[in-house]
Amino acid sequence: MSLFELLKRLSEAPGVSGFEYSVSNIIRDELKNHVNSIQTDKLGNLICVKEGLKEKPTLMIAAHMDEIGLIVKHVDEKGFLRFAKLGGISDHLLLGSRVAIHTRKGIVYGVIGCKPIHLMREEERKQLVPYDKMFIDIGAKSREEAEEFGVRVGDPITLERNLIQLKNNxxxxxxFDDRVGCAILIEVLKNSKPKSRVYGVFTVQEEVGLRGATVSAFSLNPDVGIAIDVTTSADHPEVSEHESPVKVGLGPAILVADGRRDSLAGGLISNINLRNKLIELAERLKIPYQVEVAEGGTTDATAIHLTQKGIPSCVLSIPTRYVHSFSEVLSLKDAENLVKLLTAFVEEEFSP
Ligand SMILES: [Zn+2]
Structure with missing residues (x-):
């Protein structure tokens, strides 16, 4: 399967935080003949071990399986659903979206509605509709009927979006946040001959607070940690270059530091040796790359580097437009280049 096909399959699979099993099944299937062992831990992290020529230093590479989405909070007597959000979602991206509710009886489709614009007062029209003024219409006539269709409080909801191709790859x-990371990690585990043991960890519940990475890093206690994720690239109208210097198509980004917007608190400052080794490798192999300081978010590497006695960690990411919308845009070339870079890294000697 090509990287494109793999990404399409993973992107279209449902898996909001805490409900990652469909994604986990695809990955297990892809890797079962390519790694030494695969197991699922108590939180649902999929841990794939690929042995190298020696045991140490061990390397944990994390990519999260969960996506942002919704969860059923209430079913009213007329059969309309209210929902809570799982992960950081701007409310205005939801309206009019088609959704899939994953029930015990299979998928039930619905659409997100609100009071129509024709019935809004002048001031109402100017305001964004908050998500708690929205609802999901599945076509049911009553609460009882919705329940008969299988819908229950707590059912996960994904937005319906097929992958499409734009121009220029x-x-x-x-x-894509973070199924592109999952696709890259699958390719690296499949095609590399590691120098020492690699733990490929497909984590759960990243979008709600790095929960899967926290427990898996603690139990594996690796010598080095790397997270693969997406990073914001706003190389488009309405954003100036200094606000978002990383660009789509110019190579994967090697992270120096990330965290909250005002202080870089709550994030990661990449281990300098590890970061420099990745840069040196990219230079030597003539793989395009970008170096970044990312304000306004963080990744699984933050949880990894603070576990046990502290673990040298770094992030490699794919520049992505419209992150945390339901139509993210990235370059397959960047993804291929990250596969190359990470494959070379696991095949070389590195001591933290
Ligand atoms: Zn992510």
Whole structure:
């Protein structure tokens, strides 16, 4: 399967935080003949071990399986659903979206509605509709009927978006954050001959607070940690270059530091040796790359580097437009280049 096909399959699979099993099944299937062992831990992290020529230093590479989405909060007597959000979602991206509710009886489709514009007062029209003024219409006539269709409080909800191709090797789809990371990690585990043991960890519940990475890093206690994720690239109208210097198509980004917007608190400052080794490798192999300081978010590497006695960690990411929308855009070339870079890294000697 090509990287494009793999990404399409992973992107279109449902898996909001805490409900990652469909994604986990695809990955297990892809890797079962390519790694030494695969197991699922108590939180649902999929841990794939690929042995190298020696045991140490061990390397944990994390990519999260979960995507942002919704969860059923209430079913009213007329059969309309209210929902809570799982992960950081701007409310205005939801209206009019088609959704899939994953029930015990299979998928039930719905659409997100609100009071129509024709019935809004002048001031109402100017305001964004908050998500708690929205609802999901599945076509049911009553609460009882919705329940008969299988819908229950707590059912996970994904937005319906197929992957499409744009020009110049760009693709657009949902959940590239972080299914592109999953696709890259699958390729690296499949095609590399590691120097020492690699733990490929497909984590759960990243979008709600790095939960899967926290427990898996603690139990594996690796010598080195790397997270693969997406990073914001706003190389488009309405954003100036200094606000978002990383660009789509110019190579994967090697992270120096990330965290909250005002202080870089709550994030990661990459281990300097590890970061320099990755840069040196990219230079030597003539793989294009970008170096970044990312304000306004963080990744699984933050949880990894603070576990046990502290673990040297770094982030490699794919520049992505419209992150945390349901139509993210990235370059397949960047993804291929990250596969190359990471494959070379696991095949070389590195001591933290
Ligand atoms: Zn992510």
């Amino acid at each position: 760009l693709v657009c789809g949902k959940a």
